[in-house]
Amino acid sequence: MTDIRRSILWMIFAFSLILLWDRWQIHNGRNALFFPSPAATQVVAEGGGTTGDAASVAVPSASGALTPSGTVPVTAVAESRAAAQTVEVTTDVYRLRFSSEGGSLVRAELLDYENNQRNGNVVLLDQADGRTYVAQTGLIGGAFPNHQSTMELVEGPRSLTEGQDTLIVQFRSPEADGVQLVKTWTLRRGSYDIQVGHQVINHSGAPVTPQLYMQIVRDGEEIKGGVMFTGTYTGPAIYSDEQKFEKVKFEDISKGKADFQAQSSTGYVAMVQHYFASAWIPPEGANRENFARKLGSDLYSVGSITAFPTIAPGQSEQLQASFYTGPQIEKQLEGITPGLELVKDYGMIKVLAKPLYWLLDRLHDLIGNWGWAIVALVLVLKIAFYWLNAKAYGSMAKMKAINPRIMQLRERLKDNPQQMQMEMMKIYREEKVNPLGGCLPILIQMPFFIALYWVLLSSVEMRHAPWMLWIQDLSIPDPFFILPLLMTVSSLLQVALNPVPPDPLQAKMMWFMPLIFSVMFFFFPAGLVLYWLTNNILSIAQQWIINVRMGVPPQFNLPKFK
Numbered sequence: 001m002t003d004i005r006r007s008i009l010w011m012i013f014a015f016s017l018i019l020l021w022d023r024w025q026i027h028n029g030r031n032a033l034f035f036p037s038p039a040a041t042q043v044v045a046e047g048g049g050t051t052g053d054a055a056s057v058a059v060p061s062a063s064g065a066l067t068p069s070g071t072v073p074v075t076a077v078a079e080s081r082a083a084a085q086t087v088e089v090t091t092d093v094y095r096l097r098f099s100s101e102g103g104s105l106v107r108a109e110l111l112d113y114e115n116n117q118r119n120g121n122v123v124l125l126d127q128a129d130g131r132t133y134v135a136q137t138g139l140i141g142g143a144f145p146n147h148q149s150t151m152e153l154v155e156g157p158r159s160l161t162e163g164q165d166t167l168i169v170q171f172r173s174p175e176a177d178g179v180q181l182v183k184t185w186t187l188r189r190g191s192y193d194i195q196v197g198h199q200v201i202n203h204s205g206a207p208v209t210p211q212l213y214m215q216i217v218r219d220g221e222e223i224k225g226g227v228m229f230t231g232t233y234t235g236p237a238i239y240s241d242e243q244k245f246e247k248v249k250f251e252d253i254s255k256g257k258a259d260f261q262a263q264s265s266t267g268y269v270a271m272v273q274h275y276f277a278s279a280w281i282p283p284e285g286a287n288r289e290n291f292a293r294k295l296g297s298d299l300y301s302v303g304s305i306t307a308f309p310t311i312a313p314g315q316s317e318q319l320q321a322s323f324y325t326g327p328q329i330e331k332q333l334e335g336i337t338p339g340l341e342l343v344k345d346y347g348m349i350k351v352l353a354k355p356l357y358w359l360l361d362r363l364h365d366l367i368g369n370w371g372w373a374i375v376a377l378v379l380v381l382k383i384a385f386y387w388l389n390a391k392a393y394g395s396m397a398k399m400k401a402i403n404p405r406i407m408q409l410r411e412r413l414k415d416n417p418q419q420m421q422m423e424m425m426k427i428y429r430e431e432k433v434n435p436l437g438g439c440l441p442i443l444i445q446m447p448f449f450i451a452l453y454w455v456l457l458s459s460v461e462m463r464h465a466p467w468m469l470w471i472q473d474l475s476i477p478d479p480f481f482i483l484p485l486l487m488t489v490s491s492l493l494q495v496a497l498n499p500v501p502p503d504p505l506q507a508k509m510m511w512f513m514p515l516i517f518s519v520m521f522f523f524f525p526a527g528l529v530l531y532w533l534t535n536n537i538l539s540i541a542q543q544w545i546i547n548v549r550m551g552v553p554p555q556f557n558l559p560k561f562k
Contacts, residue, residue: 178204
């Protein structure tokens with residue numbers, strides 16, 4: 001039995017090291033050892049779209065043009081940008097900048113969120129200082145207005161005033177091939193969901209059937225200042241009812257190995273990063289062609305193409321879309337469109353993470369502080385697992401009571417291992433003790449620990465959320481490492497309360513493992529360390545009470561290494 005326990009401990013230890021190495025690989029931009037990305041089945045074609053039907057639809061060329069020929073020179077693009085004018089508008093949650101070049105959204109500042117340096121607001125979309133992250137729309141299917149066309153800004157209010165709930169920003173293009181595009185951005189108070197109307201007016205003498213494209217263009221730079229071992233995703237994503245949420249990595253796009261649902265009538269296209277996301281949401285039920293491709297040396301686009309119905313001469317048609325750019329607040333995302341909440345990445349343990357987030361959110365509504373909500377969550381989980389833990393701690397108390405007999409037996413039969421094992425098993429049966437009983441609570445709670453790790457890591461609500469005293473941001477490591485040190489001490493106290501394993505090697509492992517695991521906690525978010533510290537403290541209290549009830553005097557067994 002001792003050999004079995006030793007083997008199990010070594011397996012847990014080895015697997016933990018492998019997981020730690022796996023997170024380190026992901027943190028440094030390498031492929032994960034486990035669950036790598038599936039091989040691509042749809043390849044981005046050089047002309048745009050994906051192989052098969054997708055390649056027949058015109059999409060942005062590498063030079064940025066969106067005409068069927070795709071031959072707009074780079075110099076023309078640069079000159080167009082230099083001549084573009086911008087207008088800034090403000091709501092209660094946004095400070096946005098639009099460009100007369102295509103009526104595009106080129107900057108989005110989130111007024112309710114501080115940046116990582118805490119010296120200003122989060123700027124999500126931007127086109128300056130080496131950054132490119134913009135939202136563009138336009139028409140293809142002819143020499144129609146696109147995101148490079150110079151548009152006229154319609155006069156109107158530029159800020160959301162008291163008592164005003166909506167703000168409209170409208171652009172009108174000149175006629176191109178007899179077609180005019182009127183683009184209307186409608187901003188609403190308290191909302192990150194922007195309604196974008198596209199009205200096409202046919203001034204020509206012949207019917208036209210333009211197609212509307214909506215794309216997000218972004219550079220491939222990773223987000224700086226993240227927490228070590230996070231493994232959070234930055235890049236495009238596409239959602240459809242057919243394939244659900246699909247990440248489309250920058251590197252896969254560059255290699256022509258992007259795999260996603262190209263044809264659909266549902267879903268959205270998005271650009272995702274830690275805590276924040278942007279997404280184009282085409283009209284529900286409208287057939288669309290999704291695309292993701294590389295533009296130039298370090299620019300990537302993800303978007304959708306939707307066809308207008310045929311527009312007769314002198315007539316007009318309109319398509320209404322939504323554009324979201326803001327925080328990944330799950331409750332808000334769920335109300336915008338099905339599946340949009342999936343931009344908040346819970347990793348592979350979503351089935352546990354979502355209920356844990358729901359419970360944590362309810363506790364926060366009651367308490368008003370995310371740190372104390374985490375403490376309350378641990379208490380709730382402890383109550384839920386009380387009888388399981390009580391049974392395990394009872395088994396450990398019995399082990400502690402019979403430990404002197406086991407030690408005497410080992411000393412007396414140290415030259416006869418087989419006889420020693422038989423006598424030990426006999427004692428365990430007589431005393432109705434399960435030597436592995438103490439491991440069960442840890443194994444049961446580990447999935448919840450991993451799920452909560454992803455909840456705390458992914459929830460923008462934790463970002464810059466204070467607890468008390470020196471902990472002013474639960475989403476980053478403790479700046480003074482006090483919580484990790486306390487967590488380490490509490491883990492060692494738990495080991496000291498347990499019975500001393502009869503095997504000396506196993507006894508050493510029981511002391512070394514908390515120290516090894518504690519190294520990771522120095523890099524974990526403070527909220528996660530607070531969870532584990534609270535869990536340890538409550539476990540020590542429960543174990544102490546159970547020992548007293550069973551007549552086993554609680555005592556701390558300090559290590560005796562030779």
